[in-house]
Amino acid sequence: xxxxxxxxPRLFVAGSANVxxxxxxxxxxxxxxxxVCPYALGFxxxxxxxxxxxxxxxxxxxxLGKVGDDLFGPAIVDALKRExxxxxxxxxxxxxxxxxxxxxxxxxxxxxxxxxGGPNVTMTRADVRGAERAIxxxxxxxxxxxxxxxPLTEILRIARRGGIRTILNPxxxxxxxxxxxxxxxxCLPNESELAALTGMRVRTLADxxxxxxxxxxxxxxxxxxxxxDRGALVxxxxxxxxIPGQSVEAVDTSGAGDSFSAAVAVxxxxxxxxxxxxxxxxxxxxISVTRSGTQSSFPRRGDL
Ligand code: RIB
Numbered sequence: 290x291x292x293x294x295x296x297x298p299r300l301f302v303a304g305s306a307n308v309x310x311x312x313x314x315x316x317x318x319x320x321x322x323x324x325v326c327p328y329a330l331g332f333x334x335x336x337x338x339x340x341x342x343x344x345x346x347x348x349x350x351x352x353l354g355k356v357g358d359d360l361f362g363p364a365i366v367d368a369l370k371r372e373x374x375x376x377x378x379x380x381x382x383x384x385x386x387x388x389x390x391x392x393x394x395x396x397x398x399x400x401x402x403x404x405x406g407g408p409n410v411t412m413t414r415a416d417v418r419g420a421e422r423a424i425x426x427x428x429x430x431x432x433x434x435x436x437x438x439x440p441l442t443e444i445l446r447i448a449r450r451g452g453i454r455t456i457l458n459p460x461x462x463x464x465x466x467x468x469x470x471x472x473x474x475x476c477l478p479n480e481s482e483l484a485a486l487t488g489m490r491v492r493t494l495a496d497x498x499x500x501x502x503x504x505x506x507x508x509x510x511x512x513x514x515x516x517x518d519r520g521a522l523v524x525x526x527x528x529x530x531x532i533p534g535q536s537v538e539a540v541d542t543s544g545a546g547d548s549f550s551a552a553v554a555v556x557x558x559x560x561x562x563x564x565x566x567x568x569x570x571x572x573x574x575x576i577s578v579t580r581s582g583t584q585s586s587f588p589r590r591g592d593l
Contacts, residue, residue, distance in 0.1 A: 297349050300427055301424045303353035305337065306352075307387070307390045308390070309583050311329045312392070313394050314395060318393070333544065336354050336436070337365065338548070338587070339551040344372045347555070351420070353423075354379050354436075355411060356388070357407055378423060381408075385408045387408065388407040389404065392543050397539065413440055424453065425447065429453060433547075442468070454474050454558075455473050456477065456550070457469075457476050458546065458550040460478070470509060475509060477515065480516060483514050497516065512524040512525070525563055534571070535572060538579060542578045544583030549573065556569050
């Protein structure tokens with residue numbers, strides 16, 4: 290599992306950077322209910338999470354994101370820097386409140402998230418163009434959907450032109466220009482994101498296969514559907530493979546999809562094939578669900 294790297298993989302990650310306010314509730318609150326419960330403040334945002342997880346797995350990471358000039362923005366930038374991430378392309382929006390997520394985690398480890406996008410949703414094509422060199426220097430780019438479709442499309446276009454592998458984790462399940470799927474080599478949805486993308490029912494393994502095949506017709510040649518503790522389904526030119534789940538005691542599943550996506554990107558950039566990458570990413574994400582929080586739960590290479 291903990292194989293030595295061939296060479297240091299280089300990733301360009303673009304996406305949201307948030308502060309995560311995590312509350313451990315006994316059950317999701319109903320209207321009118323107040324609960325006093327344990328709380329933690331941490332760093333999150335799907336983009337920053339993926340950048341941090343990839344860096345902890347040994348990748349050389351450049352991150353494109355936006356924070357506010359409030360209390361949290363500089364703290365996020367410092368934290369990214371401490372992880373060894375290139376923050377040259379992290380912008381600070383003046384007068385803006387940094388992206389924030391309120392995360393409620395139930396005893397089962399399942400979560401519900403409410404977010405304020407803040408500066409994340411003001412990323413522009415000009416921001417992307419400023420990072421063109423970093424995109425073209427990467428082995429792969431990894432993006433999510435908490436930033437707008439236009440800059441995302443621009444990132445994928447630049448990467449495509451440069452022959453750089455493009456990876457989309459279509460999270461959260463929001464509307465986005467589906468034309469950008471044509472610029473994606475590998476799509477990494479979970480089951481609800483797959484259902485949102487295809488408009489199909491996704492409950493059984495047979496449903497997952499059918500919907501993944503239908504998503505593949507929209508363009509990405511490679512697909513990995515994450516299925517939580519049931520593992521993952523891989524679909525590519527070589528056919529379909531099921532990756533078994535890991536049996537662990539889930540404490541907090543928030544950020545597990547980010548941990549998985551980053552690990553897949555690192556593994557592919559190191560030269561592993563898609564099935565081996567999915568298998569390894571499953572082990573990485575399984576560790577993250579045994580710990581609290583998002584970035585605070587992500588393992589380092591030495592923990593594997
Ligand atoms: O995927 C988990 C992340 O989603 C959290 O860190 C939160 O900030 C939201 O962006």
